[in-house]
Amino acid sequence: MKRRDFCATAALATGFGLAGSAHAETKWDFATAYPAINFHSKNNQQFVDDVAAATKGALKIQPHFGASLFKMPEIKRAVQTGNAQMGEFFLVSFQNEAQIFGADGLPFLVKDYDEAFKLYQAQKPYLESILDKQGQSLLYSVAWPPQSIYSNKQINSAADLKGLKWRVYSPTTARIGELVGAQPVTIQEAELSQALATGVIEGLITSSATGADNKLYEHLKYFYKVQAWIPKNAVTVNKKAFAALPKAEQDAVRKAAAAAEERGWKSSREVDARSLETLKNGGMQIIEPSAQLMGDLGKVGDVVVKEWLEKAGPDGKALLDAFNKSK
Numbered sequence: 001m002k003r004r005d006f007c008a009t010a011a012l013a014t015g016f017g018l019a020g021s022a023h024a025e026t027k028w029d030f031a032t033a034y035p036a037i038n039f040h041s042k043n044n045q046q047f048v049d050d051v052a053a054a055t056k057g058a059l060k061i062q063p064h065f066g067a068s069l070f071k072m073p074e075i076k077r078a079v080q081t082g083n084a085q086m087g088e089f090f091l092v093s094f095q096n097e098a099q100i101f102g103a104d105g106l107p108f109l110v111k112d113y114d115e116a117f118k119l120y121q122a123q124k125p126y127l128e129s130i131l132d133k134q135g136q137s138l139l140y141s142v143a144w145p146p147q148s149i150y151s152n153k154q155i156n157s158a159a160d161l162k163g164l165k166w167r168v169y170s171p172t173t174a175r176i177g178e179l180v181g182a183q184p185v186t187i188q189e190a191e192l193s194q195a196l197a198t199g200v201i202e203g204l205i206t207s208s209a210t211g212a213d214n215k216l217y218e219h220l221k222y223f224y225k226v227q228a229w230i231p232k233n234a235v236t237v238n239k240k241a242f243a244a245l246p247k248a249e250q251d252a253v254r255k256a257a258a259a260a261e262e263r264g265w266k267s268s269r270e271v272d273a274r275s276l277e278t279l280k281n282g283g284m285q286i287i288e289p290s291a292q293l294m295g296d297l298g299k300v301g302d303v304v305v306k307e308w309l310e311k312a313g314p315d316g317k318a319l320l321d322a323f324n325k326s327k
């Protein structure tokens, strides 16, 4: 899908002829999975606009929101193979490929955004090296708001999750579901509303933002603010496509990416506060979880972290050590 067209319109219009003024224009596709109204999507749009402005239109990136080009689980591979030059995907969904991708989905490791950012710094060298081996380069990574529990019934302890049709998006959320005796079902964000409307799921763990984007209050009544982890999206670029750019355009992409990362983390915090209001206004009960529920989830979390460490080996341990030291 990569095109590098020679654009001579301007040259012709001003009468200078082709040879001197023709300039190359590169067009990229940017596959994303979340709706255009989502804050990651808005941040990506700003990134695209910044690149267009900095390169005076020489690098045109076309974002495709809402999983319209590829579904979320396909996006990483699409960038790897060059079927899309850029993509955004949810890191923890790829934990089976490399345990490092799941580090930011481990329960109760971080207590707030500041710690989530520190965990990211500890995780980043590993992420960069794995992605590089997969033919892509990390441009930026932005956190979702903290992950909390939505349910169609009251949840006061882990026992209340038993039998619940539990939407999952990662190996860890599936494992948690198993440990509490829920019924895990994998559903992509783009299909959430439909899964709720048809009764395929009755509860899930996700952010305030995703709850607001998908009007989850139309189907579910309870939100338990357990804030179990703060996972991230990653935006990557195909290495060959990036290498083919003139140096000035590469610099423009990196610069816009750094700005997008900073802006994205800031808007994530703001969006969390705003989305909680939206949920409340939509009729959802925002509830502080009981000590029993937090205690139960803490135990489940310990099992999950232990199992992750076993699978992640020395790199996983070094990552967590680096994070703990930086806290």
Ligand code: PCA
Binding pocket: 090, 144, 145, 169, 188, 189, 205, 206, 207, 208, 209, 210, 231
């Ligand atoms: N929303 C996305 C990923 C994490 C989040 O908060 C989802 O639920 O799929």
